[in-house]
Amino acid sequence: xxxxxxxxxxxxxxxxxxxxxAMEAVKRGLCCVGVRGKDVVVxxxxxxxxxxxxxxxxxxxxYQLDHNxxxxxxxxxADARILANQTRVECQSYKLNYEDxxxxxxxxxxxxxxxxxxxxxxxxxxxxxxTLIAGFDGPQKPKIFQTDPSGACSEWKATALGKSGKQVxxxxxxxxxxxxxxxxxxLLTVKALMDVVESGNRNIEVCVVAFNGVRFLSEAEIDAxxxxx
Amino acid sequence: MDxxxxxxxxxxxxxxxxxxxxxxxxxxxxxxxxITVLDDNKVLGVxxxxxxxxNFSEFIHKNLNLIxxxxxxxxxxxxxxxxxxxxxxxxxxxxxxxxxxNSILGGVDKDGTPSLFWLDYLGALQKITRGxxxxxxxxxxxLLDNQYKKDLNLEEGIEIIKKCIHEMQTxxxxxxSKFIVKIVTKDEIKQILL
Numbered sequence: 001x002x003x004x005x006x007x008x009x010x011x012x013x014x015x016x017x018x019x020x021x022a023m024e025a026v027k028r029g030l031c032c033v034g035v036r037g038k039d040v041v042v043x044x045x046x047x048x049x050x051x052x053x054x055x056x057x058x059x060x061x062x063y064q065l066d067h068n069x070x071x072x073x074x075x076x077x078a079d080a081r082i083l084a085n086q087t088r089v090e091c092q093s094y095k096l097n098y099e100d101x102x103x104x105x106x107x108x109x110x111x112x113x114x115x116x117x118x119x120x121x122x123x124x125x126x127x128x129x130x131t132l133i134a135g136f137d138g139p140q141k142p143k144i145f146q147t148d149p150s151g152a153c154s155e156w157k158a159t160a161l162g163k164s165g166k167q168v169x170x171x172x173x174x175x176x177x178x179x180x181x182x183x184x185x186x187l188l189t190v191k192a193l194m195d196v197v198e199s200g201n202r203n204i205e206v207c208v209v210a211f212n213g214v215r216f217l218s219e220a221e222i223d224a225x226x227x228x229x
Numbered sequence: 230m231d232x233x234x235x236x237x238x239x240x241x242x243x244x245x246x247x248x249x250x251x252x253x254x255x256x257x258x259x260x261x262x263x264i265t266v267l268d269d270n271k272v273l274g275v276x277x278x279x280x281x282x283x284n285f286s287e288f289i290h291k292n293l294n295l296i297x298x299x300x301x302x303x304x305x306x307x308x309x310x311x312x313x314x315x316x317x318x319x320x321x322x323x324x325x326x327x328x329x330x331n332s333i334l335g336g337v338d339k340d341g342t343p344s345l346f347w348l349d350y351l352g353a354l355q356k357i358t359r360g361x362x363x364x365x366x367x368x369x370x371x372l373l374d375n376q377y378k379k380d381l382n383l384e385e386g387i388e389i390i391k392k393c394i395h396e397m398q399t400x401x402x403x404x405x406s407k408f409i410v411k412i413v414t415k416d417e418i419k420q421i422l423l
Contacts, residue, residue, distance in 0.1 A: 092291040092294050095291055
């Protein structure tokens with residue numbers, strides 16, 4: 001057994017630099033927003049086309065983990081894909097063992113636990129993403145959880161990650177209120193994103209998570225919402 | 230001991246199963262649903278001992294879910310059948326042993342084409358238009374062959390299933406009083422009790 005392959009080690013003043021650098025990667029990532037409504041959760045994320053030749057429609061940054069559970073992120077795209085796939089397996093594994101759907105906080109804890117493991121793993125680096133996990137614990141119980149590269153996990157009413165995350169969070173703090181309808185929650189999400197994203201539907205992906213299932217807004221719907229701003 | 234039988238019509242498939250669960254000389258339950266809904270357009274009828282039947286169908290169901298969320302779309306009928314067959318085939322010579330159950334997969338693809346597949350624990354796969362698993366085959370294959378014609382409509386299909394049930398109840402030594410029937414069309418899966 002080789003005990004010397006650790007990458008994430010403490011600094012003399014008690015910091016884990018690799019984890020902090022990972023959080024820097026998140027801060028540089030494209031913005032994502034989550035808003036909890038009365039009986040929906042809305043996730044919105046900024047997409048960026050690297051060139052005019054790229055088909056932005058095919059970039060999917062909101063991952064569906066289960067029939068009414070979604071995850072989005074800020075940070076390294078590929079890391080998110082890996083974490084999402086692992087979490088999808090856990091969702092099905094839980095259902096196979098316990099029959100019921102897992103609660104959102106179970107899945108969020110699982111995701112954050114995985115992220116923490118990689119801060120103590122030999123030969124591997126932490127995941128360079130913070131995630132937003134949106135789902136339901138029951139018919140009128142929508143939840144959003146946030147995880148980060150250190151493995152921390154917390155519940156939020158509305159939050160934003162990534163570049164200009166602070167700015168968007170301030171906007172949400174001023175404008176979020178309890179019991180938003182689906183339309184209002186979608187509007188708030190889009191408005192919050194529009195603050196920091198270049199205009200045009202090519203750059204935003206929005207998803208509404210309801211107890212019965214998940215709905216991705218079409219280009220036309222996003223167009224209408226962004227034009228109305 | 231389980232009877233599973235199925236028939237394919239013009240734009241639907243019907244799979245029926247008996248509801249009885251036995252333990253030695255006892256009938257523990259008479260309304261056990263042996264047909265698992267895998268998706269909104271496919272069902273899997275499994276015949277075999279209780280634990281293997283349950284474990285296998287749940288295992289397949291959760292793995293198909295995983296594929297659905299990983300790739301973004303559900304598998305079509307042919308892909309699903311081959312996936313299930315592969316699971317049977319891998320298990321047959323594995324450390325944990327074969328899945329001690331046989332199945333019939335039925336469903337309707339998005340374009341409206343219905344299909345029915347017969348699979349057994351050894352990893353055999355056959356696309357069929359009518360068939361049965363278990364003892365039901367001895368009694369019903371002849372009847373199904375006789376009654377089947379191409380492009381049956383829904384009423385005709387249900388009539389044939391009713392005749393099959395009557396046959397089992399009349400001639401099979403083991404009493405099977407209740408049958409659960411699942412009808413899969415492009416838009417929905419309906420369950421009736423006969």
